[in-house]
Amino acid sequence: MxxxxxxxxxxxxxxxxxxxxxxxxxxxxxxxxxxxxxxxxxxxxxxxxxxxxxxxxxxxxxxxxxxxxxxxxxxxxxxxxxxxxxxxxKRMITSELIEEVSEGEMELVGDALNYLQVKERKKIISDSIMKLPEDEAAIITLYYFEEKSVKEIVEIVNLTADNVKIKLYRSRKKLYSVLKHHISPEISSKNGRAI
Structure with a gap:
């Protein structure tokens, strides 16, 4: 219609x-x-x-x-x-302390997310994005969920393409840091290690 x-x-x-x-x-x-x-x-x-x-x-x-x-x-x-x-x-939004992750751990996120149930995964990802700073949450949402290009995000948030790429990279690392607490047991059990 x-x-x-x-x-x-x-x-x-x-x-x-x-x-x-x-x-x-x-x-x-x-x-x-x-x-x-x-x-x-x-x-x-x-x-x-x-x-x-x-x-x-x-x-x-x-x-x-x-x-x-x-x-x-x-x-x-x-x-x-x-x-x-x-x-x-005028309220201070405090982000949870987000620990740094290594490059090797970053590669695990794709495989690890496959272990979570679809509904649970969406909820966990959404809740995890909410823990990111506002601008990073918006950029992650625009890029991954709205499938906007870096060029389109540049127009929306009024940053340079390099800044958007840096924020995307840092946001992914922070998001993984938050998500790994949910997925680490799944990774460990699949690798045969004790949880």
């Missing part, structure tokens, strides 16, 4: 058919909420920031030039709204 392109609905909204915007909201509300929630780390605040992001997108739609995908433009708004909310709340 809603198989038209984003631009089709944008044009309808700009022509005065404001209800067409609801299709765009439907398409992207889950993804926007996920990014916002992983940054602000509070469900109620995430709902509010996600809603504010759509309101800003609607009000700014006439300024959307189409240089980037609509989703990239929308994620940029959500990312910046999240940063504003974090600053406004």
């Amino acid at each position: 809603n198989h038209q392109s984003d631009q089709y609905y944008i044009n309808k909204v700009l022509e005065g058919r404001v209800n067409a915007f609801s299709v765009l909201v439907e398409r992207y509300q889950g993804l926007v909420y996920t990014i916002v929630y992983r940054m602000v780390k509070n469900k109620e605040q995430a709902e509010e920031v996600a809603q504010d992001s759509f309101v800003k997108a609607y009000k700014s739609l006439k300024n959307y030039r189409g240089d980037a995908k609509f989703s990239t433009w929308l994620y940029t708004i959500a990312y910046r709204k999240s940063l504003d909310a974090i600053k406004a709340s």
Whole structure:
């Protein structure tokens, strides 16, 4: 039913058919909420920031030039709204102490994740991402879950490509550090070692 392109609905909204915007909201509300929630780390605040992001997108739609995908433009708004909310709340979000991991351990993460059940894995990964600093949680989410390219992430978070790559690398290491407490018993039992 809603198989038209984003631009089709944008044009309808700009022509005065404001209800067409609801299709765009439907398409992207889950993804926007996920990014916002992983940054602000509070469900109620995430709902509010996600809603504010759509309101800003609607009000700014006439300024959307189409240089980037609509989703990239929308994620940029959500990312910046999240940063504003974090600053406004003036609360210190403390990340758990995340230990450094060696390069050898990094290679184990791919195999080890296969040992976790699918639902459990999603929950554990989501909870682990929540332990990362806000900007890193957003970048990991955009890259792995929204499948955005480094170039698109650069546009969203307003960092250089090198900075995004460095943050991705560091975030993966931190994420593995958090995840290895869940997967180490699985690795040990598969290798025949005592847990």
